[in-house]
Amino acid sequence: MIRHDVLKTLIPVISDQMVVCNIGAPSQELFSLDDQPTNFYMLGTMGLASSIGFGLATAQAKPVIAIDGDGSILTNMATLATIANNPRSNFTLLIIDNGSYGSTGDQPTYAGARTSLAAVARACGCESVVEVSAKDTAGAVSAALQADEMTVIVSKCDSGNVPAPVIGMNPITIRERFMAAVAG
Amino acid sequence: MAKQMDRRIIGDLADNGVDFITSVPCKQLAGVIEVLDQTPAIRHMPSNKEDEGMGLCAGAYMGGMRPAIFMQNTALGVVMNSLATLIQFYQIPLPMLISYRGEVGEPVACQVEMALHTKAILNQLQIPTYHFHTPGDADELPGILNHAQMCRKPVAILTDASFWRAAA
Numbered sequence: 001m002i003r004h005d006v007l008k009t010l011i012p013v014i015s016d017q018m019v020v021c022n023i024g025a026p027s028q029e030l031f032s033l034d035d036q037p038t039n040f041y042m043l044g045t046m047g048l049a050s051s052i053g054f055g056l057a058t059a060q061a062k063p064v065i066a067i068d069g070d071g072s073i074l075t076n077m078a079t080l081a082t083i084a085n086n087p088r089s090n091f092t093l094l095i096i097d098n099g100s101y102g103s104t105g106d107q108p109t110y111a112g113a114r115t116s117l118a119a120v121a122r123a124c125g126c127e128s129v130v131e132v133s134a135k136d137t138a139g140a141v142s143a144a145l146q147a148d149e150m151t152v153i154v155s156k157c158d159s160g161n162v163p164a165p166v167i168g169m170n171p172i173t174i175r176e177r178f179m180a181a182v183a184g
Numbered sequence: 185m186a187k188q189m190d191r192r193i194i195g196d197l198a199d200n201g202v203d204f205i206t207s208v209p210c211k212q213l214a215g216v217i218e219v220l221d222q223t224p225a226i227r228h229m230p231s232n233k234e235d236e237g238m239g240l241c242a243g244a245y246m247g248g249m250r251p252a253i254f255m256q257n258t259a260l261g262v263v264m265n266s267l268a269t270l271i272q273f274y275q276i277p278l279p280m281l282i283s284y285r286g287e288v289g290e291p292v293a294c295q296v297e298m299a300l301h302t303k304a305i306l307n308q309l310q311i312p313t314y315h316f317h318t319p320g321d322a323d324e325l326p327g328i329l330n331h332a333q334m335c336r337k338p339v340a341i342l343t344d345a346s347f348w349r350a351a352a
């Protein structure tokens with residue numbers, strides 16, 4: 001299963017939840033599969049999906065799912081320490097770990113080699129960290145939404161992308177409709 | 185040891201409705217961070233790097249809070265992409281209280297190197313920039329904070345060594 005397959009299984013679970021989605025292929029695939037006002041698409045700024053999602057979870061009570069990638073987490077790994085030290089029970093961090101920089105041509109990341117992002121999250125102090133296979137990911141996200149505890153999920157899947165168009169929506173439109181959904 | 189100026193800056197931020205601040209410390213900001221940590225009306229969430237901080241601020245803003253960031257001018261080298269592609273692109277108001285190291289009174293030569301680039305970077309990014317050089321300059325802070333919200337832009341408040349030395 002590649003990221004697109006994982007996202008497809010996630011749709012019934014996350015469709016009406018607040019989702020902050022990583023730049024590039026993840027956002028484009030999610031947009032094509034199930035565009036929702038409850039989705040915040042990152043059009044730039046690699047590495048900040050986890051931080052944006054965590055800021056959102058801190059500011060209000062609705063559940064927030066940040067969908068990040070292994071390459072992006074590696075660029076902003078220290079945010080796991082911020083997240084661990086200020087835990088928010090309404091926050092779920094889903095790291096789709098395909099061991100590659102998917103949006104740039106599937107170059108390998110260190111997470112696909114010797115580095116375990118689940119071990120990094122635990123070492124940072126995150127208490128509930130699970131590593132799951134691609135097919136068990138939707139179940140893990142569903143369980144995390146029901147649990148009264150912040151959860152970090154590392155979903156191990158295969159490398160690869162499905163062609164999806166660049167998101168043409170205006171960034172202000174993305175932000176404003178997302179904020180209306182958050183406040184609604 | 186916090187000064188009256190530190191209390192005044194935090195008071196102005198709180199009065200403006202700022203309720204979420206992330207920071208990466210600087211010696212010149214130690215007093216203002218100390219007062220921040222004694223101010224329950226503002227949630228302080230330190231970040232490890234300033235671009236991470238901008239992500240936290242963007243999320244907090246979309247969740248209904250009013251964020252600000254405290255950082256050193258050297259961090260402008262870190263946050264250029266986050267400012268352009270997140271804060272500016274999505275039009276998120278963000279006051280940046282910046283310790284302006286490397287100006288007259290600076291004891292560390294290396295700090296001068298980024299001081300030389302500080303205003304040029306802010307100018308290149310078309311970020312409204314205010315330079316606090318004497319304590320009286322801080323009278324402008326409430327207006328600057330309103331301005332950031334009105335135009336939904338990041339704004340830079342540069343606070344140099346002379347400002348902090350003269351501040352009571």
Ligand SMILES: [Mg+2]
Pocket residue numbers: 069070071096097098099100101102
């Ligand atoms: Mg990847």
